Amino acid sequence: MPPSSDPAIGAEQTLGSDARGFSFALQENQGRLELRALHRPDYGAIWIDWGSAELRRRIAGGRKQLLARALGMAKRPDLEILDATGGLGRDAFTLAALGARVTLLERQPQIAELLADAHRRALADPALAPVAARIELRRGQAAAVLPEGRWDSVYLDPMYPHAGHKTALPQKEMQIFRDLAGADEDADGLLQPALQAARLRVAVKRPLKAPWLAGRKPGVEFRGTQARFDVYITGSSAP
Template sequence: MPQQYPETPGGDDARGFLFAPDGSGSVFELERAEHGLQLHARHRPKYAPLHLEWRSREQQRRVAGGKRQLLGRAVGLHKHAGLHVLDATGGLGRDAWTLAALGARVDLVERQPLLAALLRDAHARSLADPAYAVIAQRLNLIENDAAAVLGGGHWDVVHLDPMYPDHGRHALPQREMQFLRELSGDDGDADALLAPARAACRLRTVVKRPLHAPHLDGRMPDFQLTGTQARYDVYLPS
């Protein structure tokens, strides 16, 4: 059946439902709890709801890695101050928040309405916290399709982290990744983002991939940075 998107208001009454587009019976419910918005997968009753908190200890550990961590080096934070970065596939916003905390100005793009609602809520709570407001002010949320945004501007760096297709050969991913996959699918249009991303960047396009995943759009990067579980393919402007 066709995908049905709910209204996702930002006030205390924020609530909505999403039925999976493949007709599998998946039902997601967005509700406001005391600590902020959370997303339930009602078809997975054993799953705890998904809640975004950029001020968590886990996120602080990410930021503590500094500009020399893999993400910072891939984007070029160790070489350039005050970079303007487009995170075109926002997801849970953790990479975008890390980059903002390390000094970049970040435009965060997310097209899935329920994920965008969670991102809006996390951003608003961070803005309201004096300890994190300066970081939150460097982050701008754009609720739109990445391809449309890429065609309308230029950034120093474009960061892409598309969902890697699940071929059913591995165990189910962690709960948060399962939420992302069921809500957003496999990002089948990801290959088509590389060319406009390279055209929209001044310095580089950075693509985060699983270690053994094929290169986006079959294009070899100019160079790579490799970690234990993922790699960053870096493309210079075409």
């Protein structure tokens, strides 16, 4: 795909095809970084918008929403949280908006590029900057990062191989995400290092009918309409 002649659109960086024949491109467009799935030409581009109306609605749900309760924010909004499976950063931004300091970790390089661009734009927006300043973006494998530090709570939202990932995403966005990131087949191996890294608790987001991560029964469970949060208490943290 040749670069557009539109001056608002920058040169496209094609990432090449993988073994499945999937290919992607990163492109600057109207001041933001976008990701396109070239093997799905009828799909639109993906970019991250932390100022979206959807995210504002989530933040308006406050610390009583399941995500915040599962991570222990109902009584302690200023927790240090590691979001070890960052994705598009919507949960991390929500948690930061509710008062947490969040380390946002993503291992997939192109998704990490989108996150870095979203973070940069949020820091430049006076309305979003105070929240973005409470987010530290890191790139790398959770299995390598978890043993390096300690956080009050650790959040895991691994891709479930037998169902759609991040069920709140629009269908086409979800498909591109799965094409790019694949399945988190090593997710079971993250639970034990997460338990060792969390001072208070680990929260794992799962589809309602999915098995427990690593086959380990949680101490507390918060169930929603499409997903549940399995909570493993590691310290003096009341459910």
